């Protein structure tokens with residue numbers, strides 16, 4: 001229940017947090033979640049709805065360790081103690097080093113049960129964990145291909161590989177991330193709009209036409225060769241070092257974190273997808289039950305030649321979902337397979 005409640009929020013850069021409160025008989029008497037950065041935490045949201053003390057002696061359940069520090073909001077532990085909660089059940093400890101809620105609660109004589117659905121809770125907050133631990137932007141990569149891994153014919157015909165069902169789901173996935181990213185090649189070939197509040201376009205030579213659909217809404221960042229200059233009131237141009245004829249992705253992803261973009265959803269052709277693979281934290285691979293049978297067609301990931309199949313990048317599939325007639329494999333790269 002906490003995880004489902006948590007997902008109703010849009011908390012970035014804060015974590016997803018949901019909370020329920022049980023009275024001393026075990027009945028659910030309140031629920032809450034963290035809606036947005038700066039607003040009440042889930043525990044406060046749930047507890048403030050209770051006005052008659054029915055939570056006294058009850059249990060508070062939350063997917064993340066309650067905070068014990070002053071941030072934009074006061075410590076949740078203070079309110080939990082004040083409301084005379086007897087037991088707190090948490091999914092995972094907070095990775096924010098400022099937080100030490102478990103000890104604070106135990107010192108106040110509250111029973112704390114830890115680690116309930118820990119894996120699910122960690123997955124829910126995979127972006128927050130990466131941001132806090134590595135001080136890096138979380139990178140999700142999406143590709144949609146035929147059964148033989150193709151994203152377009154040699155001539156560029158690609159509309160549509162996957163069904164409307166699948167493409168509608170992509171819109172939902174985009175909204176889970178702070179920004180979307182694509183390449184000038186995709187803007188030029190497909191003229192997509194990729195609706196989002198923040199759009200990032202990698203355009204080394206400033207080739208894409210700013211009248212293209214993607215430029216018509218949202219906050220736009222264009223990363224381009226530092227040797228070039230461009231200006232436009234509605235676009236933020238960012239000069240970027242070039243390495244081996246390509247924009248330096250280390251620079252770009254570091255810059256995104258500096259800009260406060262905590263997660264990015266990358267959707268592009270095989271070249272950028274291939275380059276981004278080694279940075280990807282998560283891969284969404286849609287597969288349509290179609291076969292081009294044409295080895296000159298364009299591939300999902302196109303960035304190298306290998307001779308030994310054992311050099312392949314290996315992934316762990318965390319879920320397989322049908323968006324009939326297509327399938328979505330949600331995968332995590334196995335890091336030792338990435339060189």
Ligand code: AOF
Pocket residue numbers: 011014015016017018033034037038039040041042043064065066067070071072073074076094096099
């Ligand atoms: C909780 N419950 O619902 C959330 C928590 O600036 P603040 O006050 O919002 O604090 C942000 C930090 O609090 C954040 O980095 C994370 O460690 C924790 N988030 N904690 O007990 C919540 N959202």
Ligand code: ZN
Pocket residue numbers: 041042043066067068074075076077
């Ligand atoms: Zn809190």
